[in-house]
Amino acid sequence: MSLTLEDIAQLSSVSRSTVSRVINGDANVREETRRRVLEVIQRNNYQPNLAARQLAAGHTKVIGLVIPAGVGTIFSDPYFAQFTQGLSDACSEKEYSIMLWLASPEYERRMIRRILGSSLVDGIVVLSTLVDDPLVSALHESQMPFILIGSHPSLEVNSVDVDNIEGARLATRHLLSTSPSKIATITGPQNMMVGRERYQGFAQAVTENGRKLEDTLAVEGDFTEMGGYTAMKSLLAAQPQAVFAASDLMATGAMRAIREAGLRIPADIAIAGHDDMPIASQTNPALTTVRQPLGQMGLLTIETLIELIHHPGQPTRRIVLKPELIIRASCGSSPAN
Amino acid sequence: MSLTLEDIAQLSSVSRSTVSRVINGDANVREETRRRVLEVIQRNNYQPNLAARQLAAGHTKVIGLVIPAGVGTIFSDPYFAQFTQGLSDACSEKEYSIMLWLASPEYERRMIRRILGSSLVDGIVVLSTLVDDPLVSALHESQMPFILIGSHPSLEVNSVDVDNIEGARLATRHLLSTSPSKIATITGPQNMMVGRERYQGFAQAVTENGRKLEDTLAVEGDFTEMGGYTAMKSLLAAQPQAVFAASDLMATGAMRAIREAGLRIPADIAIAGHDDMPIASQTNPALTTVRQPLGQMGLLTIETLIELIHHPGQPTRRIVLKPELIIRASCGSSPAN
């Protein structure tokens, strides 16, 4: 039904080798020939069959995006949507397509095998959240080029990440600038690297400030609104004056708990979040938070992955982007806006 | 590097035709032979090369998911994440993979061509929101099996949808049961089918109730929190006692505006939303809303699409699922919870 290379070759009176060359931008084609072939291609709206190309050339132009999704409603965190959007934009630009796998735990093992064995993709982006994800180890042992979004505690893998420690430190420092008598944090799950790192950043800022970490309060949340709410409730008894929540979603929940307790933000309790999701600027008061350059991350990820695909065996790269503190009204040290 | 059909054939001392048959579940294989081959496959963890299979058989086992994303931050609406999750689960079950295309307008035309021409997928799911999406027309003119999530004003296409009119009607009826003197609605964009349909449902409920539609207030929102907020502000002057917001995100924004105006929910203004996203149960008061069976939609979509792929030329099917009213405290006619 659709045209093949062969058809285009006949229509332009050249061999299919030549057509293939012009399609792939090979320099060894006379300018006039190239123009003629290109014209035929355009006129007939020809699209090469990707399966055939892959089989012959050993590569497709698609990359796999793996997101561990089974765990609760984490996938509905706007973070994933935003990152995916960034990645997708970058792929369009580079003429790659994205194969999406939302890994629910039950299918995980089977899925790894399918991904690796079926040679459907040239490379993989894993958005791994767990500290010691078997997916990452499996990928690491395979020959498949891949990039981990985040970090891994022990393995040397190519990764793109935002500096979570720095992000948490920025937010915590800002909270400390109002000299609260007691500061607390609602952490992310400690079996996730982001959860751990953001707690580390919090701890560093506290220590830098000349305080003892022991005098500090920490409750573990699960990155959901409800988790933030519950955590804040249990924190309330200790009467903190400042709280760093490791995600905006949790900050939102915490604000709800604070409001229900009849306390004012920031007068009674100052609060800061992390991620700068759309809602952050709409809460009341607007939420001080940390912005991650998600669009840039997507582009860097794809560029690095393509580099890896074309030139394997390079030294492992770890790219860490700087987060940015966004000051709003919830910490009290800025004009309410 | 990885094994091929040929390797498996040699290892099990049969021809590759036979191996292919056992892999594809062809009945014409002696039971003993099948077992032996299967054993070799398992032991070597063999995965067929999908590109080769596609080239030979004319089909891959992947379906494309197209989501128009460029328009604002719509993609970060939890609705998309939830639907995608449902679709992904269904695909895992059926051993299909998902190719994801987030269509930003600039790339749209080019993308349609790539999708249709490259024969990368067996079928397509389009999550089209616009009333008259060129993507849908293009798909409709092609031979590619596809399912539209939503509805189309004029084209006869295979579609899976939730009854948006009914959903809006349920919510509006519930609001009317408290006999407000004046009822208003914050609609979705009227260039989207859901926006139009939910307004229709609102209008039907109002008319049913013996009221005149003209006595009613309607402001168009854009499905974001901010849009709901702005719309509610402009509605406030007219002092409605009840508001139906066409999405929970907009309802959240509207609640913020109401609160800022110093009014109480539901005492002064009752409010209902649509979608039952995670936040709906966490707002204060909890939001009455309409739940869509997204998981079921995903499964039905995949099943129907697979049916379409295997048996083309069937009469066009339109599957419409029933939404469910979730009564919470924001309408005042239930115990606060």
Place this chain on the structure above:
DNA sequence: CTGAAAGCGCTTACAG
């Protein structure tokens, strides 16, 4: 700069 030919790893009539 260009073409003829082999080959990528499968599936599928066709014969037996």
Place this chain on the structure above:
DNA sequence: CTGAAAGCGCTTACAG
């Protein structure tokens, strides 16, 4: 029930 052979639509040395 099984195998030999052709073919899917490309790419890529190899020769010229």
